[in-house]
Amino acid sequence: MHVRRLITIPIALCAAALAGAYATRNPERRDLDATARQGVAGKFVTLGDGVTHYDVAGPDSGQRVMLVHGFSVPSYIWDSTVTALTGAGFRVARYDHFGRGYSDRPDVRYTADLYDRQLLQLLDSLGWRDPIDLVGLSMGGPVTAEFTARHPERVRSLTLVDPAAGERSAPPFVFRLPLVGPVLWQTIAVPKMADGQLTDFVEPAKWPDWTTRYRKQMQYRGFGRALLSTLRESGGTVLDSVYARVGASGKPTLLLWGKEDSTVAITHADGVRKAIPQAQYHPIDRAGHLPHMERTDVVNPLLITFLRAGSG
Numbered sequence: 001m002h003v004r005r006l007i008t009i010p011i012a013l014c015a016a017a018l019a020g021a022y023a024t025r026n027p028e029r030r031d032l033d034a035t036a037r038q039g040v041a042g043k044f045v046t047l048g049d050g051v052t053h054y055d056v057a058g059p060d061s062g063q064r065v066m067l068v069h070g071f072s073v074p075s076y077i078w079d080s081t082v083t084a085l086t087g088a089g090f091r092v093a094r095y096d097h098f099g100r101g102y103s104d105r106p107d108v109r110y111t112a113d114l115y116d117r118q119l120l121q122l123l124d125s126l127g128w129r130d131p132i133d134l135v136g137l138s139m140g141g142p143v144t145a146e147f148t149a150r151h152p153e154r155v156r157s158l159t160l161v162d163p164a165a166g167e168r169s170a171p172p173f174v175f176r177l178p179l180v181g182p183v184l185w186q187t188i189a190v191p192k193m194a195d196g197q198l199t200d201f202v203e204p205a206k207w208p209d210w211t212t213r214y215r216k217q218m219q220y221r222g223f224g225r226a227l228l229s230t231l232r233e234s235g236g237t238v239l240d241s242v243y244a245r246v247g248a249s250g251k252p253t254l255l256l257w258g259k260e261d262s263t264v265a266i267t268h269a270d271g272v273r274k275a276i277p278q279a280q281y282h283p284i285d286r287a288g289h290l291p292h293m294e295r296t297d298v299v300n301p302l303l304i305t306f307l308r309a310g311s312g
Helices: 002-025 075-087 112-126 140-150 180-200 210-218 223-234 239-249 266-275 296-310
Strands: 043-047 050-057 064-068 091-095 132-137 155-161 253-258 280-284
Touching: 002 180, 043 112, 050 075, 050 112, 064 075, 064 112, 064 140, 075 091, 075 132, 075 296, 091 112, 112 140, 132 140, 140 155, 140 239, 155 296, 180 210, 180 223, 210 223, 239 266, 253 266, 253 296, 266 280, 280 296
Parallel strands: 064 091, 064 132, 132 155, 155 253, 253 280
Antiparallel strands: 043 050, 050 091
């Protein structure tokens, strides 16, 4: 009995400490429901896996462009791009991935199938059944590339902005542990995520409200779970093989990459270019992971010229 106590007491103390840390550090305190969405700009549609937050702007007759964001920053990351494209006459849609922004956080596996299904069903709900132009940022790169490979009849062109590339790493072992892993993720990794977004910029001081905007989505339950599931499900995936399917399709492709990207190093561009030999490639000076924000003067003209050429 004495030996059993020596084992049980430390375990109980560790469990209590972990529970206390979870209660104090986990930022998720609210449910994302209709009340939470009151006053939120944009629109909402119920798809097969839950409610999706999206927005559409620009002239009804404009060439249709869908913008797909990355791993965790939701669709507001496209604000300046939407302004430029709608001003140039394009009809532009964007949306929040499940688990991010104001879209639902379903308790499901966040697989490539889920992201593909969300995009396909959103396009159908919009009545966008003719070929469109897809633009994917970071993790939105493999999402849009997978969509292009699976549904080539729905895609006219693909633009990749600093896309996730190479082999996707699984989350550290400690976060993959059953039961304990998700708790540690919510107490160690998730609370640091807002401040971590500033590393995407070469000059983060120019974006003083970036962390504040990001933290808004962190208050809703299911945010961290969705991100961890995404990492778990994609671990070990060789993304260049996904891009090779785009290359084989022959779809017009534009590849933009910030030269000073510390999130997905520009050295990965070689693999993407080899996989998609038809891609027009433009490395962007003085830009990190988000060149479409930091160098609007360079990126927007390149994007608009590419999209207009593809419409002819």
